[in-house]
Amino acid sequence: MHAPLILAASRPATPLAGTIRVPGDKSISHRALMFGALAVGETRISGLLEGEDVLRTAAAMRALGAEMVQDGPGAWRVAGRGVGGLVEPADVLDMGNSGTAARLLTGILASHPFFSVLTGDASLRSRPMQRVTDPLAACGARFSARAGGRLPLAVEGAHDPLPLEYRVPMPSAQVKSALLLCGLNAPGLTRIEEIEATRDHSENMLRHFGAKVTVEADGAARIITLVGQPDLRAADVVVPGDPSSAAFLVVAALLVPGSLVRIEGVGLNTLRCGLFATLREMGAALSVENERVEGGEPVGDLVAAHSALRAVEVPWERAPSMIDEYPILAVAAAFAEGTTRMRGLKELRVKESDRLTATAALLSANGARVNIQGDDLIVEGGHKPAGGATVQTHMDHRIAMSALVLGLATPAPVAVDDAAFIDTSFPGFVSLLNGLVAGPAPIAAP
Ligand code: S3P
Numbered sequence: 001m002h003a004p005l006i007l008a009a010s011r012p013a014t015p016l017a018g019t020i021r022v023p024g025d026k027s028i029s030h031r032a033l034m035f036g037a038l039a040v041g042e043t044r045i046s047g048l049l050e051g052e053d054v055l056r057t058a059a060a061m062r063a064l065g066a067e068m069v070q071d072g073p074g075a076w077r078v079a080g081r082g083v084g085g086l087v088e089p090a091d092v093l094d095m096g097n098s099g100t101a102a103r104l105l106t107g108i109l110a111s112h113p114f115f116s117v118l119t120g121d122a123s124l125r126s127r128p129m130q131r132v133t134d135p136l137a138a139c140g141a142r143f144s145a146r147a148g149g150r151l152p153l154a155v156e157g158a159h160d161p162l163p164l165e166y167r168v169p170m171p172s173a174q175v176k177s178a179l180l181l182c183g184l185n186a187p188g189l190t191r192i193e194e195i196e197a198t199r200d201h202s203e204n205m206l207r208h209f210g211a212k213v214t215v216e217a218d219g220a221a222r223i224i225t226l227v228g229q230p231d232l233r234a235a236d237v238v239v240p241g242d243p244s245s246a247a248f249l250v251v252a253a254l255l256v257p258g259s260l261v262r263i264e265g266v267g268l269n270t271l272r273c274g275l276f277a278t279l280r281e282m283g284a285a286l287s288v289e290n291e292r293v294e295g296g297e298p299v300g301d302l303v304a305a306h307s308a309l310r311a312v313e314v315p316w317e318r319a320p321s322m323i324d325e326y327p328i329l330a331v332a333a334a335f336a337e338g339t340t341r342m343r344g345l346k347e348l349r350v351k352e353s354d355r356l357t358a359t360a361a362l363l364s365a366n367g368a369r370v371n372i373q374g375d376d377l378i379v380e381g382g383h384k385p386a387g388g389a390t391v392q393t394h395m396d397h398r399i400a401m402s403a404l405v406l407g408l409a410t411p412a413p414v415a416v417d418d419a420a421f422i423d424t425s426f427p428g429f430v431s432l433l434n435g436l437v438a439g440p441a442p443i444a445a446p
Contacts, residue, residue: 006390007430008415008446009407013439015258015306016408020432022246024049024074024239025267026425027173028297030057030100031205032237034108036078037066037086038184039209041234043078048239050074052424053098060105063089064112074239083232084185088114092152095120097352097395097424100174102151103132107178110141111161111185119152123352123395129153132178135166139182161186163228166193170347171320173198176224180206180213183226190226197222198320199271204296209235220317238295240267244324245426246302247275248401251332252433253304254284255409261436263302265294274314274322275329276302282309282336309336311381316344323347326377327359327402333379334368335409346375352421353394362403365389366414388412397421401429404443408433415446 029049034057036043048054050073058068058076065087067079081087086108095102095118102118106129109116119125130149137143140158145151163186168175176192180202183190197217203224206213212227246266253261268276268288279286285305292299309332314322322329326342333340348355356372363370366389369380387410391403400416407414422429434441 002420004418005420006415006417006446007404007419007443008413009404009443010413011411012256012408012437012442014437016253016256016261016436017259018436019262019264020249020436021264022241022249022266023051023426023428025242026051026053026244027100027199027201028239028267029054030104031201032239033057033061033068033078034104034181035205035209035232036234037061037064037080038083038108039080039232039234040082041080043080043234044236045076045078046238047074048076049242049425051427052096053101056094056096056098057101057105060093060095060101063091063093080232080234083229084112086112089116092117092119095124097121097123097421099124099127099352102129103174103178104181106132106153106155107136107181109155109157110136110139110182112157113159114157116155117152118155121395125151128350131170131172131175135164135175135179136182138162138164139186163188163190165191168192168194171196171198172347173202177202180224180226183228184211184230186228188228190228192224194222194224196220196317196320197271199269201269205237208296209233240294240297240299241265242425243267243272247325247328248405248429249433250279250286250302250304251328252405252408254279254307254309254332255335255405257306259306261304265299266302268298268300271321274318275325278312278314278318278322278329279332281312282332283307284309311336311338311340314340314342319344319347324398327355327362327398328405330359330363330370330377330379331402331406333381334363334385336381338381340379340381342377344375345377351396353396353399355396355399358392358394358396358399359402362391362399362406365391366406366410385410386412387414390415390417393418393421395421397424397426401426408442413446
Protein backbone atom coordinates (compact mmCIF):
# COMPACT_ATOMS: atom_id res chain seq x y z
CA MET A 1 0.00 0.00 0.00
CA HIS A 2 1.22 3.48 -0.84
CA ALA A 3 0.58 6.61 1.22
CA PRO A 4 -2.50 8.28 -0.31
CA LEU A 5 -1.73 11.23 -2.58
CA ILE A 6 -4.24 13.91 -1.62
CA LEU A 7 -4.58 16.67 -4.23
CA ALA A 8 -6.99 19.54 -4.75
CA ALA A 9 -7.93 21.47 -7.88
CA SER A 10 -8.95 25.15 -7.86
CA ARG A 11 -10.08 27.61 -10.49
CA PRO A 12 -6.98 28.56 -12.48
CA ALA A 13 -5.81 32.19 -12.52
CA THR A 14 -5.63 32.20 -16.33
CA PRO A 15 -7.36 30.24 -19.13
CA LEU A 16 -5.88 26.92 -20.24
CA ALA A 17 -3.77 27.50 -23.34
CA GLY A 18 -1.18 25.51 -25.25
CA THR A 19 -0.33 22.61 -27.55
CA ILE A 20 0.27 19.26 -25.90
CA ARG A 21 0.37 15.51 -26.46
CA VAL A 22 -1.17 12.88 -24.22
CA PRO A 23 0.46 9.51 -23.43
CA GLY A 24 -0.07 6.50 -25.70
CA ASP A 25 -3.33 4.61 -25.95
CA LYS A 26 -3.71 2.14 -23.11
CA SER A 27 -5.69 -0.48 -25.05
CA ILE A 28 -3.27 -0.45 -27.99
CA SER A 29 -0.22 -0.49 -25.68
CA HIS A 30 -1.32 -3.67 -23.86
CA ARG A 31 -2.06 -5.35 -27.17
CA ALA A 32 1.23 -4.30 -28.80
CA LEU A 33 3.19 -5.99 -25.98
CA MET A 34 1.03 -9.12 -26.01
CA PHE A 35 0.94 -9.61 -29.78
CA GLY A 36 4.65 -8.77 -29.99
CA ALA A 37 5.33 -11.52 -27.43
CA LEU A 38 3.32 -14.01 -29.52
CA ALA A 39 4.98 -13.13 -32.83
CA VAL A 40 8.22 -14.46 -34.29
CA GLY A 41 10.93 -11.82 -34.53
CA GLU A 42 11.45 -8.38 -33.05
CA THR A 43 8.57 -5.93 -32.76
CA ARG A 44 9.46 -2.27 -32.27
CA ILE A 45 6.89 -0.10 -30.51
CA SER A 46 6.89 3.69 -30.35
CA GLY A 47 4.63 5.83 -28.19
CA LEU A 48 3.95 3.02 -25.72
CA LEU A 49 2.03 4.16 -22.63
CA GLU A 50 4.37 3.70 -19.69
CA GLY A 51 1.57 3.79 -17.13
CA GLU A 52 1.43 1.20 -14.38
CA ASP A 53 -1.24 -0.90 -16.09
CA VAL A 54 0.85 -1.41 -19.22
CA LEU A 55 4.04 -1.98 -17.23
CA ARG A 56 2.20 -4.86 -15.52
CA THR A 57 1.58 -6.39 -18.93
CA ALA A 58 5.25 -5.94 -19.85
CA ALA A 59 6.33 -7.66 -16.62
CA ALA A 60 3.88 -10.54 -17.16
CA MET A 61 4.99 -11.14 -20.75
CA ARG A 62 8.60 -11.16 -19.54
CA ALA A 63 7.72 -13.71 -16.86
CA LEU A 64 6.23 -15.82 -19.67
CA GLY A 65 9.51 -15.81 -21.58
CA ALA A 66 9.27 -12.87 -24.02
CA GLU A 67 12.08 -10.33 -24.06
CA MET A 68 11.04 -6.72 -23.57
CA VAL A 69 13.60 -3.93 -23.74
CA GLN A 70 12.96 -0.22 -23.25
CA ASP A 71 15.21 1.83 -25.57
CA GLY A 72 13.89 5.27 -24.59
CA PRO A 73 10.67 7.00 -23.55
CA GLY A 74 7.84 5.02 -25.17
CA ALA A 75 10.29 3.12 -27.40
CA TRP A 76 10.28 -0.63 -26.75
CA ARG A 77 11.54 -3.75 -28.48
CA VAL A 78 9.82 -7.09 -27.97
CA ALA A 79 11.43 -10.38 -28.98
CA GLY A 80 8.47 -12.73 -29.36
CA ARG A 81 8.26 -16.50 -28.83
CA GLY A 82 5.71 -17.32 -31.51
CA VAL A 83 2.10 -18.47 -31.10
CA GLY A 84 1.94 -21.11 -28.35
CA GLY A 85 5.58 -20.50 -27.41
CA LEU A 86 5.25 -18.90 -23.97
CA VAL A 87 6.66 -20.74 -20.95
CA GLU A 88 5.35 -21.40 -17.45
CA PRO A 89 5.94 -18.41 -15.16
CA ALA A 90 7.96 -19.06 -12.00
CA ASP A 91 5.69 -16.92 -9.82
CA VAL A 92 2.25 -15.38 -9.49
CA LEU A 93 1.45 -12.77 -12.18
CA ASP A 94 0.34 -9.55 -10.48
CA MET A 95 -1.73 -7.41 -12.86
CA GLY A 96 -2.07 -4.49 -10.44
CA ASN A 97 -5.15 -2.34 -11.19
CA SER A 98 -5.59 -3.47 -14.80
CA GLY A 99 -8.69 -5.35 -15.95
CA THR A 100 -7.49 -5.31 -19.55
CA ALA A 101 -4.17 -6.90 -18.62
CA ALA A 102 -5.81 -9.56 -16.44
CA ARG A 103 -8.59 -10.50 -18.87
CA LEU A 104 -6.52 -10.53 -22.06
CA LEU A 105 -3.75 -12.46 -20.38
CA THR A 106 -6.24 -15.07 -19.13
CA GLY A 107 -7.11 -15.67 -22.79
CA ILE A 108 -3.45 -16.21 -23.67
CA LEU A 109 -2.84 -18.51 -20.70
CA ALA A 110 -5.95 -20.63 -21.43
CA SER A 111 -4.35 -22.08 -24.56
CA HIS A 112 -0.82 -22.61 -23.20
CA PRO A 113 -0.23 -26.02 -21.57
CA PHE A 114 1.02 -24.91 -18.14
CA PHE A 115 -0.05 -23.69 -14.73
CA SER A 116 -0.22 -20.03 -13.74
CA VAL A 117 -1.86 -17.79 -11.15
CA LEU A 118 -3.11 -14.24 -11.66
CA THR A 119 -3.76 -11.67 -8.98
CA GLY A 120 -4.14 -7.91 -8.68
CA ASP A 121 -4.80 -5.04 -6.29
CA ALA A 122 -7.95 -4.75 -4.16
CA SER A 123 -9.88 -3.09 -7.02
CA LEU A 124 -8.96 -5.76 -9.58
CA ARG A 125 -9.56 -8.58 -7.08
CA SER A 126 -13.15 -7.38 -6.75
CA ARG A 127 -13.89 -7.45 -10.50
CA PRO A 128 -15.66 -10.30 -12.35
CA MET A 129 -13.46 -12.75 -14.24
CA GLN A 130 -16.16 -15.33 -15.07
CA ARG A 131 -17.07 -13.29 -18.12
CA VAL A 132 -13.79 -14.60 -19.58
CA THR A 133 -13.23 -17.88 -17.74
CA ASP A 134 -16.70 -19.31 -18.56
CA PRO A 135 -16.27 -19.09 -22.35
CA LEU A 136 -12.52 -19.86 -22.21
CA ALA A 137 -13.18 -23.17 -20.43
CA ALA A 138 -14.60 -24.49 -23.72
CA CYS A 139 -11.04 -24.59 -25.14
CA GLY A 140 -10.12 -27.17 -22.49
CA ALA A 141 -8.54 -24.86 -19.88
CA ARG A 142 -9.41 -25.26 -16.20
CA PHE A 143 -9.79 -22.37 -13.80
CA SER A 144 -10.17 -22.01 -10.05
CA ALA A 145 -10.87 -18.69 -8.46
CA ARG A 146 -12.30 -17.13 -5.33
CA ALA A 147 -16.06 -16.89 -4.79
CA GLY A 148 -17.78 -15.04 -7.64
CA GLY A 149 -14.90 -15.88 -9.99
CA ARG A 150 -12.70 -13.21 -8.41
CA LEU A 151 -8.88 -13.12 -8.51
CA PRO A 152 -6.58 -14.72 -7.48
CA LEU A 153 -7.25 -17.08 -10.36
CA ALA A 154 -5.39 -20.32 -11.05
CA VAL A 155 -5.19 -21.39 -14.69
CA GLU A 156 -4.39 -24.84 -16.03
CA GLY A 157 -3.99 -24.15 -19.71
CA ALA A 158 -5.28 -26.61 -22.32
CA HIS A 159 -2.80 -29.11 -23.78
CA ASP A 160 -4.74 -29.44 -27.03
CA PRO A 161 -6.79 -26.26 -27.15
CA LEU A 162 -10.04 -26.30 -29.10
CA PRO A 163 -11.25 -23.31 -31.10
CA LEU A 164 -14.02 -21.24 -29.53
CA GLU A 165 -17.44 -20.27 -30.76
CA TYR A 166 -19.19 -17.78 -28.51
CA ARG A 167 -21.73 -14.99 -28.45
CA VAL A 168 -20.47 -12.37 -25.99
CA PRO A 169 -23.51 -11.40 -23.88
CA MET A 170 -22.26 -7.96 -22.77
CA PRO A 171 -20.52 -5.27 -24.85
CA SER A 172 -16.88 -5.99 -23.91
CA ALA A 173 -13.74 -5.63 -25.98
CA GLN A 174 -11.83 -7.33 -23.17
CA VAL A 175 -13.92 -10.51 -23.42
CA LYS A 176 -13.76 -10.50 -27.23
CA SER A 177 -9.99 -9.98 -27.15
CA ALA A 178 -9.40 -12.70 -24.53
CA LEU A 179 -11.22 -15.21 -26.74
CA LEU A 180 -9.30 -14.14 -29.86
CA LEU A 181 -5.99 -14.43 -28.01
CA CYS A 182 -6.94 -17.93 -26.85
CA GLY A 183 -8.02 -18.88 -30.38
CA LEU A 184 -4.58 -17.97 -31.73
CA ASN A 185 -3.19 -21.23 -30.34
CA ALA A 186 -6.12 -23.47 -31.32
CA PRO A 187 -6.47 -25.16 -34.72
CA GLY A 188 -9.42 -24.19 -36.91
CA LEU A 189 -11.75 -21.23 -36.73
CA THR A 190 -12.51 -19.22 -33.60
CA ARG A 191 -15.82 -17.43 -34.11
CA ILE A 192 -17.03 -14.66 -31.83
CA GLU A 193 -20.26 -12.77 -32.06
CA GLU A 194 -20.70 -9.44 -30.33
CA ILE A 195 -24.13 -7.90 -29.94
CA GLU A 196 -22.77 -4.37 -30.19
CA ALA A 197 -19.51 -3.34 -31.85
CA THR A 198 -16.74 -2.63 -29.32
CA ARG A 199 -13.24 -1.26 -29.86
CA ASP A 200 -11.55 -3.29 -32.59
CA HIS A 201 -7.87 -2.78 -31.75
CA SER A 202 -7.32 -6.55 -31.37
CA GLU A 203 -8.78 -7.29 -34.78
CA ASN A 204 -6.68 -4.50 -36.38
CA MET A 205 -3.49 -5.58 -34.68
CA LEU A 206 -3.99 -9.28 -35.41
CA ARG A 207 -4.17 -8.42 -39.11
CA HIS A 208 -1.14 -6.13 -38.75
CA PHE A 209 0.83 -9.11 -37.37
CA GLY A 210 -0.33 -11.34 -40.25
CA ALA A 211 -3.31 -13.26 -38.84
CA LYS A 212 -6.42 -13.86 -40.93
CA VAL A 213 -9.38 -12.14 -39.30
CA THR A 214 -12.72 -11.46 -40.96
CA VAL A 215 -15.46 -9.23 -39.59
CA GLU A 216 -19.06 -9.40 -40.76
CA ALA A 217 -21.28 -6.53 -39.66
CA ASP A 218 -24.96 -7.18 -39.03
CA GLY A 219 -26.43 -3.85 -37.92
CA ALA A 220 -24.76 -3.07 -34.60
CA ALA A 221 -23.63 -6.70 -34.19
CA ARG A 222 -20.36 -8.16 -35.45
CA ILE A 223 -19.18 -11.69 -36.20
CA ILE A 224 -15.42 -12.01 -35.95
CA THR A 225 -13.65 -15.07 -37.31
CA LEU A 226 -10.00 -15.86 -36.68
CA VAL A 227 -8.04 -18.59 -38.45
CA GLY A 228 -6.14 -20.37 -35.66
CA GLN A 229 -2.42 -21.10 -35.37
CA PRO A 230 -1.23 -18.35 -37.72
CA ASP A 231 2.44 -17.52 -38.15
CA LEU A 232 2.38 -14.18 -36.36
CA ARG A 233 5.25 -12.09 -37.70
CA ALA A 234 6.81 -9.21 -35.75
CA ALA A 235 5.47 -5.85 -36.93
CA ASP A 236 6.26 -2.33 -35.81
CA VAL A 237 3.53 -0.51 -33.87
CA VAL A 238 3.05 3.25 -33.59
CA VAL A 239 0.78 3.89 -30.59
CA PRO A 240 -1.45 6.98 -30.99
CA GLY A 241 -2.30 9.32 -28.11
CA ASP A 242 -5.09 7.94 -25.93
CA PRO A 243 -8.48 9.54 -26.70
CA SER A 244 -9.67 8.46 -23.24
CA SER A 245 -6.84 10.53 -21.69
CA ALA A 246 -7.36 13.45 -24.09
CA ALA A 247 -10.99 13.51 -22.90
CA PHE A 248 -10.03 15.05 -19.54
CA LEU A 249 -8.08 17.89 -21.15
CA VAL A 250 -10.80 18.51 -23.73
CA VAL A 251 -13.46 18.90 -21.02
CA ALA A 252 -11.12 21.06 -18.90
CA ALA A 253 -10.69 23.40 -21.91
CA LEU A 254 -14.45 23.49 -22.52
CA LEU A 255 -15.20 24.43 -18.91
CA VAL A 256 -12.51 27.01 -18.07
CA PRO A 257 -13.45 30.43 -19.55
CA GLY A 258 -11.19 31.70 -22.33
CA SER A 259 -9.35 28.39 -22.84
CA LEU A 260 -7.94 27.09 -26.13
CA VAL A 261 -6.06 23.79 -26.09
CA ARG A 262 -4.65 21.75 -28.94
CA ILE A 263 -3.90 18.05 -28.37
CA GLU A 264 -1.78 16.51 -31.11
CA GLY A 265 -1.70 12.94 -32.36
CA VAL A 266 -4.85 11.57 -30.68
CA GLY A 267 -6.23 8.19 -31.79
CA LEU A 268 -9.63 8.68 -33.43
CA ASN A 269 -10.86 5.12 -34.04
CA THR A 270 -14.63 5.59 -34.49
CA LEU A 271 -15.31 2.88 -31.90
CA ARG A 272 -13.60 5.14 -29.31
CA CYS A 273 -14.96 8.56 -30.25
CA GLY A 274 -18.47 8.64 -28.77
CA LEU A 275 -17.51 11.34 -26.26
CA PHE A 276 -16.26 13.76 -28.89
CA ALA A 277 -19.46 13.32 -30.95
CA THR A 278 -21.55 13.87 -27.81
CA LEU A 279 -19.67 17.01 -26.78
CA ARG A 280 -20.17 18.45 -30.27
CA GLU A 281 -23.91 17.75 -29.97
CA MET A 282 -23.76 19.68 -26.69
CA GLY A 283 -22.39 22.70 -28.55
CA ALA A 284 -18.68 22.24 -27.80
CA ALA A 285 -16.18 24.08 -29.97
CA LEU A 286 -14.18 20.92 -30.62
CA SER A 287 -12.57 20.28 -33.98
CA VAL A 288 -10.20 17.76 -35.52
CA GLU A 289 -7.30 18.85 -37.71
CA ASN A 290 -4.66 16.96 -39.70
CA GLU A 291 -6.61 13.72 -39.85
CA ARG A 292 -4.29 10.93 -40.96
CA VAL A 293 -3.68 7.19 -40.57
CA GLU A 294 -0.70 6.12 -38.44
CA GLY A 295 0.11 2.48 -37.72
CA GLY A 296 -3.28 1.39 -39.07
CA GLU A 297 -5.31 3.65 -36.75
CA PRO A 298 -6.92 7.03 -37.59
CA VAL A 299 -5.19 9.90 -35.78
CA GLY A 300 -5.75 13.68 -35.63
CA ASP A 301 -5.14 16.84 -33.62
CA LEU A 302 -8.01 17.91 -31.33
CA VAL A 303 -8.65 21.60 -30.79
CA ALA A 304 -10.97 22.50 -27.90
CA ALA A 305 -12.11 25.97 -26.84
CA HIS A 306 -14.23 27.15 -23.92
CA SER A 307 -17.91 26.65 -24.83
CA ALA A 308 -21.40 27.11 -23.45
CA LEU A 309 -22.83 23.59 -23.34
CA ARG A 310 -26.43 22.38 -23.57
CA ALA A 311 -27.81 19.08 -22.30
CA VAL A 312 -28.35 16.08 -24.56
CA GLU A 313 -29.68 12.56 -24.31
CA VAL A 314 -26.89 10.03 -24.85
CA PRO A 315 -28.38 6.83 -26.34
CA TRP A 316 -27.43 3.42 -24.93
CA GLU A 317 -26.08 2.30 -28.31
CA ARG A 318 -23.29 4.84 -27.97
CA ALA A 319 -22.01 3.45 -24.68
CA PRO A 320 -19.39 1.01 -26.06
CA SER A 321 -17.71 3.84 -28.00
CA MET A 322 -17.30 5.99 -24.88
CA ILE A 323 -17.52 3.54 -22.00
CA ASP A 324 -14.54 5.04 -20.14
CA GLU A 325 -15.69 8.64 -20.72
CA TYR A 326 -18.94 8.83 -18.73
CA PRO A 327 -17.40 10.24 -15.53
CA ILE A 328 -15.87 13.19 -17.41
CA LEU A 329 -18.99 13.63 -19.57
CA ALA A 330 -21.05 13.81 -16.36
CA VAL A 331 -18.74 16.60 -15.13
CA ALA A 332 -19.32 18.50 -18.41
CA ALA A 333 -23.07 17.87 -18.14
CA ALA A 334 -23.14 19.50 -14.68
CA PHE A 335 -22.25 22.80 -16.40
CA ALA A 336 -24.62 22.38 -19.37
CA GLU A 337 -27.99 24.08 -19.72
CA GLY A 338 -30.71 21.48 -19.13
CA THR A 339 -30.87 17.84 -18.06
CA THR A 340 -28.50 15.29 -19.58
CA ARG A 341 -29.58 11.66 -19.54
CA MET A 342 -26.93 9.01 -20.22
CA ARG A 343 -28.58 5.69 -20.93
CA GLY A 344 -27.52 2.06 -20.59
CA LEU A 345 -24.50 2.31 -18.25
CA LYS A 346 -24.72 -1.12 -16.61
CA GLU A 347 -21.11 -1.96 -17.53
CA LEU A 348 -19.86 1.03 -15.51
CA ARG A 349 -20.65 -0.93 -12.36
CA VAL A 350 -17.79 -3.38 -13.01
CA LYS A 351 -14.97 -0.98 -13.89
CA GLU A 352 -12.03 -0.09 -11.59
CA SER A 353 -14.77 1.00 -9.17
CA ASP A 354 -18.56 0.95 -9.38
CA ARG A 355 -18.16 3.96 -11.65
CA LEU A 356 -21.87 4.67 -11.94
CA THR A 357 -22.18 5.18 -8.19
CA ALA A 358 -18.77 6.87 -7.90
CA THR A 359 -19.58 9.37 -10.67
CA ALA A 360 -22.91 10.30 -9.09
CA ALA A 361 -21.22 10.60 -5.69
CA LEU A 362 -18.41 12.83 -6.96
CA LEU A 363 -20.92 15.24 -8.45
CA SER A 364 -23.47 15.27 -5.65
CA ALA A 365 -20.78 15.75 -2.97
CA ASN A 366 -19.84 18.93 -4.83
CA GLY A 367 -23.36 20.29 -5.12
CA ALA A 368 -24.49 19.06 -8.55
CA ARG A 369 -27.96 17.53 -8.95
CA VAL A 370 -27.57 13.99 -10.17
CA ASN A 371 -29.38 10.70 -9.85
CA ILE A 372 -29.26 7.13 -11.07
CA GLN A 373 -32.42 5.57 -12.53
CA GLY A 374 -31.87 1.90 -13.33
CA ASP A 375 -28.78 1.92 -15.54
CA ASP A 376 -29.17 5.58 -16.54
CA LEU A 377 -27.30 8.56 -15.11
CA ILE A 378 -29.17 11.85 -15.04
CA VAL A 379 -27.40 15.16 -14.46
CA GLU A 380 -29.43 18.36 -14.02
CA GLY A 381 -27.25 21.09 -15.42
CA GLY A 382 -29.21 24.13 -14.27
CA HIS A 383 -27.57 23.99 -10.82
CA LYS A 384 -23.85 24.59 -11.20
CA PRO A 385 -21.81 22.63 -8.65
CA ALA A 386 -20.09 24.71 -5.97
CA GLY A 387 -17.22 22.28 -5.19
CA GLY A 388 -15.72 22.15 -1.72
CA ALA A 389 -15.79 18.36 -1.13
CA THR A 390 -13.14 15.64 -0.99
CA VAL A 391 -14.01 12.94 -3.50
CA GLN A 392 -13.57 9.23 -2.71
CA THR A 393 -11.78 7.82 -5.76
CA HIS A 394 -12.09 4.08 -4.87
CA MET A 395 -8.75 3.24 -6.55
CA ASP A 396 -10.18 4.54 -9.84
CA HIS A 397 -7.96 6.76 -12.00
CA ARG A 398 -10.82 8.12 -14.08
CA ILE A 399 -12.81 9.18 -11.01
CA ALA A 400 -9.70 10.98 -9.71
CA MET A 401 -9.09 12.87 -12.97
CA SER A 402 -12.79 13.73 -13.39
CA ALA A 403 -12.92 15.18 -9.86
CA LEU A 404 -9.83 17.31 -10.46
CA VAL A 405 -11.24 18.67 -13.73
CA LEU A 406 -14.46 19.50 -11.87
CA GLY A 407 -12.43 21.52 -9.37
CA LEU A 408 -11.03 23.70 -12.18
CA ALA A 409 -14.56 24.98 -12.81
CA THR A 410 -16.21 25.18 -9.36
CA PRO A 411 -16.05 28.26 -7.09
CA ALA A 412 -14.57 26.19 -4.22
CA PRO A 413 -11.71 23.68 -4.73
CA VAL A 414 -12.36 19.95 -5.18
CA ALA A 415 -10.01 17.48 -3.48
CA VAL A 416 -9.43 13.76 -4.09
CA ASP A 417 -8.57 11.24 -1.39
CA ASP A 418 -5.92 9.54 -3.56
CA ALA A 419 -4.59 10.72 -6.92
CA ALA A 420 -1.89 8.01 -7.09
CA PHE A 421 -3.99 5.74 -9.34
CA ILE A 422 -3.88 8.35 -12.12
CA ASP A 423 -0.48 6.85 -12.97
CA THR A 424 -2.16 3.61 -14.10
CA SER A 425 -3.31 5.30 -17.33
CA PHE A 426 -2.08 8.90 -17.46
CA PRO A 427 1.33 9.49 -15.89
CA GLY A 428 2.06 13.23 -15.97
CA PHE A 429 -1.62 14.27 -15.96
CA VAL A 430 -1.22 16.81 -13.14
CA SER A 431 1.90 18.50 -14.53
CA LEU A 432 0.48 18.54 -18.08
CA LEU A 433 -2.67 20.28 -16.86
CA ASN A 434 -0.82 22.69 -14.59
CA GLY A 435 1.49 23.53 -17.51
CA LEU A 436 -1.47 24.91 -19.50
CA VAL A 437 -1.96 27.67 -16.91
CA ALA A 438 0.25 30.76 -16.82
CA GLY A 439 -0.36 31.48 -13.11
CA PRO A 440 0.07 29.30 -10.00
CA ALA A 441 -0.56 25.56 -10.42
CA PRO A 442 -4.32 24.93 -10.04
CA ILE A 443 -3.77 21.29 -9.00
CA ALA A 444 -1.64 20.88 -5.88
CA ALA A 445 -1.54 19.37 -2.41
CA PRO A 446 -4.23 21.14 -0.34
C1 S3P B 1 -10.76 -2.08 -22.86
C2 S3P B 1 -12.10 -2.36 -22.93
C3 S3P B 1 -13.09 -1.72 -22.04
C4 S3P B 1 -12.54 -0.47 -21.37
C5 S3P B 1 -11.15 -0.66 -20.85
C6 S3P B 1 -10.20 -1.07 -21.95
C7 S3P B 1 -9.85 -2.80 -23.78
O1 S3P B 1 -13.44 -2.65 -21.04
O2 S3P B 1 -13.38 -0.05 -20.32
O3 S3P B 1 -10.66 0.55 -20.26
O4 S3P B 1 -8.67 -2.38 -23.93
O5 S3P B 1 -10.27 -3.80 -24.38
P1 S3P B 1 -14.63 -3.74 -21.26
O6 S3P B 1 -14.21 -4.71 -22.27
O7 S3P B 1 -14.82 -4.38 -19.91
O8 S3P B 1 -15.81 -2.92 -21.68
